[in-house]
Every structure is written in structure tokens, then in C-alpha cells.
Amino acid sequence: MAQAETRHPAHPVPAPYTGRTAIDLDVVREIMSHFHYDDFEEAQELILSALQEVNEHFGWVSYEAAEIVAEALGTTVNRVYALLTFYADFRTEPRGVHHLLVCHGVSCYVLGSQALVQHIRDHYGIGDGETTADEQLSLQVVNGCLGVCDWSPVVKLDDSYSGHQTPESLTALINRAIAGKQAKEESNGAHSAD
């Protein structure tokens, strides 16, 4: 039937990624239950899409999650890891509570994104793909483009974009985010029973 021939991976709405998340394997299984295939070829075509959904949902893909993906699509975990370690979007380690993307597109470069990356390294001691020791902040340098070039240099902290950044404004931005989250957690803690 037409339906079987023209199928795309169904897409559960991914919850926007907030904070540092342990991977709930039941959710991975739930995501994988949306992937259907007719033959081994189609199953292989779906590996990347599946990893993308898991990565988008949790901010990273753990070994256990990779095993579930491999099993659901009839392949091996080695194959899945080959993809996880090749494509830049995927992470095999959890992110920090706050995840900072620094655009390193040409336009942002011309207007000073290099200084921002250097500043993060000097100030927080982390480089591309690393997380601070207190797990508060992780950095990803986008070797591509965030696509908001008239705001260069642009960063994306968690879900919101900020443009025309300088090292000083970036520090303020990060500190505000970290303080805000902690204040929220404290007030939540005060009201909850545990």
C-alpha cells in the first residue's frame, strides 16, 4: 500500500532540552517505537534520524541508549558509535546544566567570535565539547553557522539567542543564567516535601 512505501520516521515532539539529564531508557524505547521499516536498507537509513531524536531529547546519547537504537534497527552498537563519533551534532557525554553554543561562522569570526571562545577558555577553563568541573556550563563551538548573521557575534545559551556579544557581556549572560537556575532550584526545594 501507499502508506508503507512512502513512510517517514514519525516524530515524537522532543521536549526542549533543559539542564543536565540522565537518559531514561524507557523514553529511548518509546522514541524507537516510532521508527518502522520494511527492509534492512530502510533500517540503516533510519539510524541517523533515530540518533538525532535521542540526541535532541537528552542532549547526548549514552552507550545504553545507543544499544537500544542498534537493537531496534537491527544493527550493532559499533555501527551506531561509528556515526556518533563522526557527526558533529552528536555528543556521547552529558552536557552541563547550561549549554552554550558559540557561532563560529565566518561573519561571527570577522566580528570577534574567536575572542569569545578564548574568553570562555580563560575564564571557565573549557574548550569546545567540554564541561566545567561543577557541571554548570558546557561549550560547543559551532563550526558552521547559527544563521543570525546581522547579530554577529552570536551565542545561544540554552534556548535563547544573544547577539553582538563581547567577552564582558557573555560573562554577565552566563552568570545570570547560572544564578537564575540556582535561585529557581532553591525556591522549588523550599516548597517541596523532600
Place this chain on the structure above:
Amino acid sequence: MHTAPTDQLPRLQSKDDFLAFQKQAQEQWDGLWNGDRTVVSVGIGSSSIAKGALDVLAACRNELGDSAIVRETSGNGAFWMEPWIEVKRPNEPPVLYGPLSTDDVPGVLAGARDDLTVGVRGDEPYKSARPLKEHPFFKDQHPILTRNAGLIDPNSIEEAIAQGAYQGYFKVLFEMTEDEAIQEVTTANVRGRGGGGFPAGIKWASGRKAKATPKFVICNSHEGEPNVYKDRQLHECDPHRILEGILIACIACGAERGYNYIGGEYPLAIARFRKAVEDAERIGLIGHNILGTGKNVAFRLRTGGGAYICGEASALMYSVMGVRGQPRTKPPRSVEEGVWKRPTVANNTETLACVPDIITRGGEWFASIGTEKSKGTKLMTVQGPMARCGVVEVDMGMTLRKLLFDIFGGMKEGYKFKGVQTGGVSSGPVTEKELDIPVDFDSLTPVGGMLGSGGWVIFDETTCVVDFARYLTEFSRYESCSKCVPCRLGNPALVEIVDRIRLGRGSEDDITLIKRTAKHVIELSLCGLGQVAPVPLEGMINVFEDEFRAHVVDHVCPTGHCPIAAREPALAAAD
């Protein structure tokens, strides 16, 4: 206009069903603009979302409730006016306002914020507002592929059809043979928009001739270049145009399945395109026995994982097949052995987006636009310290000077023009004296530039070319797939040499060494990425030789950008 959810769309079984659906969509569209309710459209695209357009949309809904129609449309390429809204009051023309924040919304909707007016959509001025198409940014544009940008709701197949989507597909299904369709594309002489410049008609003809079955058509929507987002813009503003182009190619080449491969970094483009595919499938434009013709085309959307190399056709196909995207040697060419070892016709998104208009208006019409060897229009992305930023569509053959200084308004206040990096990361820079060269596929080659995929980055006097060249080489080093040795080892070597120069430890021999290493990488690399990776660096050396010499002979960085500048001059001289 009401945008129906996918499952409420009718299933079209025949030619007449389609024509009736088209007519109904047209009537709905006319009704929307001639009704007695105010229509507020908000331009939503990835760049405007970053600037808070979704909040503006929510504020409009909040402010107006049911008293007006608040709809979503796409961005129009003019980043400088985002977030913008368009207000169409009964018996008045639509007026655009921007850039605005949520605080401005009540005032704009009450008609009290004329200071935010950008222009009127249409030909006639209205009150103090000039037509938008007379704005310098829009005046010299020629929107063909992007004519629906900022106009239709990209999530609505009815609105797309009301604006002429699937007419070319209809023509190929009912009114012309496959060979005639390929002939139109050949006459149009549309060349590959991804940077290669290979004529699409020839590709299609060899795809049609290929004997093995099944065959596939694949649309390359992966643009990983750090300064190009024309395909993102096309997907966000008119996904049905791309889908139609792919479907026409499938029918013309006798392919049984179409693919579109989109980079994973464009979630909005993927979402809108996915909705387009689901809607087209639902109404029966994809699947078995399309509109009763007995023709079958299946469709699959695949997403990438952020690897620049997957823009290379063979790497892209490996990525579709779920392995690492690493190119392979050719032959066999992909048109003989592509996805799953089947004949595969691979075209760039922008190339396929040209196809619907070529079919409906004829190859001759398309060939009348542009220059002798480069036909049609081209999407251009311009960034850097410019007065305006964004994506535009202009005729091939426009001069860079006109593009940069008229359309994009020249340099921002306080910045001085130094050069333009052309062809994304795969070509050299050009300077002031070459700005009058018309931009098409071939004319920039003699001066070391390239049209490529139409990305231009302007850099100013404060940018050090050595540092910039390092950045461009570093990009290729990072993105190298490490399959072949010259690219895997040659690019890090080049970065190291440039770093040495940046640190003030370079010598004149380093320039020769760069040229020799670059030659090896260019000559011996397997795929296009390696073959062009050192070109920007070589170009920078050729064009800005004095500045490089200042670094290696006098050990100073004229712009003060390199780490060399921080060292004691005496120490630098002693090296």
C-alpha cells in the same frame, strides 16, 4: 486562510480533483485578502525566531483575539527588518512594520506607530509608506524562487497551491512526455547551484538513460558552509517548491523514489518540509497511482548530523545509507551507482527549486534571464559588518559592487572595506578593484574568486588576513573526513605553518612551504573538500602578499590581531 491539519485534507484521485482543489484554494486565498477582517501576518524564520518573532506572534494573538486573522508566514530574507509584521486592514493595502519588539505590538496594531513602517506590499504607495519593492534592498532583486517568501504560510499546502505550486508537476503528469520535460530543463541550461555548475539537463538525461532499476533522485539540501543559508531560506519559505522540483525530476528520470537530505542543524526547515511531504502525500501527489495517472513516486526525508563533507554527493549518499559520510573515488558516477548502488540523480536544492518555473514558463523564458553561460537567478547570502544582512535573489551577472553597496547598503558605520571572501570556504578573496566583475559561474575564476554557492563575507580593515586565512584552513581541517591522507595530514600541517607565522616565528621560506604543501593537498586529495581546502589560504597570500610579508619578514601584525602583536618587538626581531 484556514490551514487544514494534514488529516483533514481531501485525497485527490484525478486530474479534475486537483483542478477543483486548486480552484478552491485560489478562492480561499482571494477571500483572505478581500475579506472584512484585518489580517496580521508575522514573518517566522530561524533568524527572526532568534530575535523573538514567536513572542511577537503571541503578542499579536493576545492583543487581537478573534477580532482579526493572525497568521504565520516565513521570513523574507531581510534580516535587518526582523521581527516584522504585516497588517492588512480592510480596504487598505498590506503595510509592513519592523523591526519591532513585543512592546511595540499594541501601538502598531492600533495604527499609531508609523515610525516603524518599512513599506507597502504592492505597487502603489499608501499614505506616507512607499512600496516595499522600491526599497534599495528589494529594488534590484528578481524573486522567482523566493517570490512566496513572506507571503504564504509555509505550513499550508492550500496557500502554496493557490500561489501556483504543483502546476509544473501537473504539466509533467498530464501534458508533456518525460523527454519533453528533460528537454525544457536542458534548454533552460540551469547549472548546479551547489557550486559545481554542472548542467542539470545533462544529468537528468543520463539518469533517464541508466538501465538499472529502481532509480532514485536525491536533493542535496545539506549546506554546512559557515556562511551560506540559501537552502535553509528556501525550505523555510516555500517547501512545496522544492518538493515539486524533486517530484518532477523523479517523473522525468523515471525514478521510483525521491530523497531530500537536510542538515540536522535546521530544525525549522526540517519541520516545514516534513509537513509539506505529509500534506502532499495525504492529498495524493506522492504515492501510488498519482492523480489516476498510474505513476508512482515514493518520498523519503533524511536528515544529517552536522558534517560539512556530507554536501559532497557520494558522501551524502553514504550518509543517507546510514554510514559515515566519506566520499569515494569516481567512477562509477552516482548517476550509474548511487544510493544502494542504484542510479541516482543528485541535484542541489536551489537547482531543483528552479525546475517548477522552468516547466510552467518554459526553458526559453528561464534562459532569457542571466548571462550567456549562467542562466536564471541566484540566491546570495551576504554577511559581515554590513549595513544590512540577509538572503537575496538576483539575476546572474549582477556586479559585486551593486550587490554589496546598493542592495546591502555598504559597510556599517565605522568599518572600512578590505575585501570579500568568495565561494564560501572554497575560494580566494577579491578586493575593491575587482568589484565590477559580473557575478556568474565563470567570470570570477580568473581573479581567483568563485561564485560557489553564493556566500559572500565582507571583512574590514581590522581583520588580519593571516588570521582569517588560518580560520578558513582550520575550518577545512576540522571538517576533513580523514579518509585520504593528503587532506587528513596536509591541512593540519598548513594550520601549523600559519600558526607559526601568527606567533611571529615565521620566515620567508614558510610562504614557499605553504605553496608546496597546498599543491600536494590540492592535487592529491580524493574529493572536492580537500581539493579546495588550501585555496583560500593561497588566495589570501596572492592578494594580500604585503601583509603576509610583514608577518614573516618584519614579524609584525599590521592590524594588531595576531598573537605576534602582544610580544615585545625586540624579542620578535631576535627570532
